[in-house]
Amino acid sequence: MGKKTYIPFVLIGPVYLLIMLFIAYPVIEIIRISFxxxxxxxxxxxxxxxxxxxxxxLNDPLLIKIIWRTILWMLMGTAFSLLLGLAIGYFLSFDYPINRVLxxxxxxxxxxPPVVTATIWQWMLNGKYGVINDILVRMHLIPEGVPWLAQLSTAFIAxxxxxxxxxxxxxxxxxxxxFQGVPxxxxxxxxxxxxxGWQRFWRIVFPYIKGIFSSVAVIVSIWCIQQFTIIWIATQGGPxxxxxxxxxxIYQMFSQNYQFGKLGVLSIFNLLILVITAIVYLRLFRKQH
Amino acid sequence: MTTAGWKTLTNLKKKTRPVLINLFGIAVIIYCLFPILWLFISSLKPKSELFDLPIRYFAQNPTLDYYGRLFGLGGPGGQNIVNRLPFLIYLKNSFFVAGISVIIVVFLSAVAGYAFSRYHFRGRNGLLLSLIVTRMLPGPAIMLPVYVMISKLGLIDNLWSLILVHTVFGLPMGIWLSTSFIDNIPIELEEAAIIDGCSRVGAFFRIILPLGWIGLATVGIFHFLGSWSEFAFASILIESQKLRTAPVGLAEFIFNIQSAQFNQIGAAAITMSLPLIVLFMMIQKQFVRGFVSGSVKG
Known part of the structure; x- marks a missing residue:
């Protein structure tokens, strides 16, 4: 309704001005810096x-490794979140009494806050005083405490x-x-x-929620690539x-080693990973409508 | 078989499975809650118990000392680093930044969401989609140019720089959510009000705000969560200690005192999580429903 076509632009104008200034312009600027x-x-x-x-x-083996690890981080985080989320989400869609508590x-x-999350797990995964180790040792799953976040073999997965x-x-x-929308x-x-039950899930329930499932998958992958604080507080990128x-x-380069050109290039790689994810998202978005 | 027959069969099955079901449910509850509970228990332990081995699962002599110290109350430990760190001031700074930023985001999102929902203008879909894309940007990737801009504006080490940055980063999600909330308010109500002689602005205030306030509250709480928790920009744009926000203050505790005083760190972590927990417990149902429809339905 309404014939004054300029009105919506007046309404969204301030917002887009802010976004252009503080998001679009920095993106262009970081592209320039990368060159x-x-x-x-x-x-x-x-x-x-x-x-x-x-x-x-591209000639720096460490940086190449970090670029690949970012993708691995996203895929792993997304896969595990979805797997657990599917199981728990399906469970939650029933009227079990315990679900009221859950x-x-x-x-x-x-x-x-991510800072708090990292704090909790840093303490729980502590090699000597961590409660996770205590439980695992009591269950005889490991002979003695493991410094999960401090040793090379387990830090990343932890x-x-x-x-x-x-x-x-x-x-x-x-x-x-x-799931609750399934007729x-x-x-x-x-x-x-x-x-x-198993057949019902894979033949009827899952196909029915596939559209939402793929949107959730992309949302989760974005959360994964965006996540910075948890890693930074828990390990600061180490060991x-x-x-x-x-x-x-990138954050470490910004505050510690000042090679802004390289920082720019890494930001571009970071953005590229996102753009590819975004394209997947837009494809799905179009399919659904 | 009759419907009644099916029901008995289902009931029978339900009777044979409740143990498994409850076990799974309890496992999930433990998975979600135990880490938070553990943080709380550790924050109540006096120093003498914190490093007891084997680990004590309950505090023998629970104490609230470490909460008191956050606010500069007593505690004989004069050497305690936290005594010199004004956590109360960090919390105040966080409230200031998140509070003002929430007001701006809710207002701008309501206005822009109204435009997206009620007008079908050229480029509307493209602009809406561009919001998703901006929402995806990781902060660190554009941190350097943003820092340079903020310093040119002379706002480094000024809480208003954080308000500005948090607001800009919160807007895409805020607009996206409020567009879908306003979509759910029947347009006929507004048209009726306008026919009755109400102006468009009047209809916005009399129809959209009263009916959409739950949606707008969701936008506000969602943004409060983001701003209150934000670490990356808060750690680089603010330099002096008296302007630090709570997440950066907590990170500083962790980096400086590691797990040596985990009870103290735990008390700080619980304290800064409390406002969020209270807010969410208050509006949880509406929030989940709103967020689910806003983000999935798209």
């Missing part, structure tokens, strides 16, 4: 050098599981809402046809850079 060899401590280094800095980054508390891990712990509640709630009579019909992903490494 320089800018180093904060070297005067006049903020000059165009073509793809030189890109070459330098529904009331499940959101808590998700609303805690931090990833912390992120999964944070993501699972909301993934479960989103998926349980989707009752379809399930009844399948029951009459003799389908067991020996084993838990660095692009956001944490």
């Amino acid at each position: 320089t060899s800018w180093h904060f401590l070297i005067p006049n280094s903020d000059v165009f050098v073509g793809f030189e800095t890109y070459k330098a980054v 529904r009331a508390v499940i959101i808590l891990p998700w609303i805690l 931090v990833n599981m912390v992120l999964v712990w944070k993501n699972v509640p909301l993934v479960s709630l989103l998926l349980s809402a989707a 009752e009579d379809m399930l009844e019909a399948a029951k009459i046809d003799g389908a067991n 020996a850079n084993a838990t660095h992903i692009l956001p944490t490494y």
Whole structure:
């Protein structure tokens, strides 16, 4: 309704002005910086050098490793969050009495500030005084305490599981809402046809929620790549850079080593990973409408 | 078989499975709650118990000392680093930043969401989609240019820089959510009000705000959560200790005193989580419903 076509633009104008200034412009600026060899401590280094800095980054085994690890971090975090989220979300979609309690508390891990989440798990995963070790030793699953976050072989997977712990509640709630939309009579019909619970889930329930499931998958992958704070507080990228992903490494470069040109290139890689994820998202979005 | 027959069969099954069901439910509850509970228990332990081995699962002599110390109350430990760190001031700074930023985000999101929901203008869908894309950006990737801009504005070490940055980063999600909330308010109500002589602005205040306030409260609480918890920008844009926000203050405790005083760190962590827990317990149902429909339905 309404014929004054300028009105909506007046209404959204201020918002888009802010977004252009503080998000779009910085993105353009970081693209420019990636083509320089800018180093904060070297005067006049903020000059165009073509793809030189890109070459330098691609010749640095550590940086290549971090780029790949970012993708691995996203895939692992997404896969585990979805797997647990599917199981818990499906469970939550039934009217079990215990679900009344579960529904009331499940959101808590998700609303805690990431700094607090990292704090909790740093303490729980402590090699000597950590409660996780205590439980595992009591159950005779491990002979003695393991410094989960401090040793090379386990640090990455351990931090990833912390992120999964944070993501699972909301993934479960989103998926349980989707499960509740599955028409009752379809399930009844399948029951009459003799389908067991497992078959009902994979043949009827899951195909029905596939659309929402894929949107949730992309939302979760974005949360994973965006996550910076949990890693930074829990391990600061250590031990020996084993838990660095692009956001944490970029942050460290910004505050500690000042190679802004390289920082720009890594930001571009970070953005590229996101753009690819975004394209997947937009494809799904179009399919659904 | 009759419906009644099916019901008995289902009931029978339900009777044979409740043990498994309850076990699974309890396992999930423990998975979600135990870490938080453990943080709380540890924050109540006096120093003498914190490092007891084997671990004590309950505090023998629980104490609230470490909560008191956060607010500068007593505690004989003069060497306690936290005594010199004004956590109360950090909390105040966080409230200031998150509070003002929430007001701005809710207002701007309501206005923009109204435009997206009620007008079908050229480029509408493109602009809405661009919001999702902006929402995806990881902070650190554009931290350097943002820092340079903020310093050109002379706002480094000023809480208003955080308000600005948090607001801009919160807007895409806020607009996205409020668009879908306003979509759910029947347009006929507004049209009726306008026919009755109400202006469009009047209809906004008399129809949209009263009917959509739960949606807008969700936008506000969602943004409060984000702003209150934000660490990356708060740690680089603020330099002086008296302007620090709570997440950065907590991180500083962790980096400086590690697990040596985990009871103290735990007390700080619980304290800064409490406002969020209270807020969410208050509006949980509406929030989950609103968020689910806002983000999945898209």
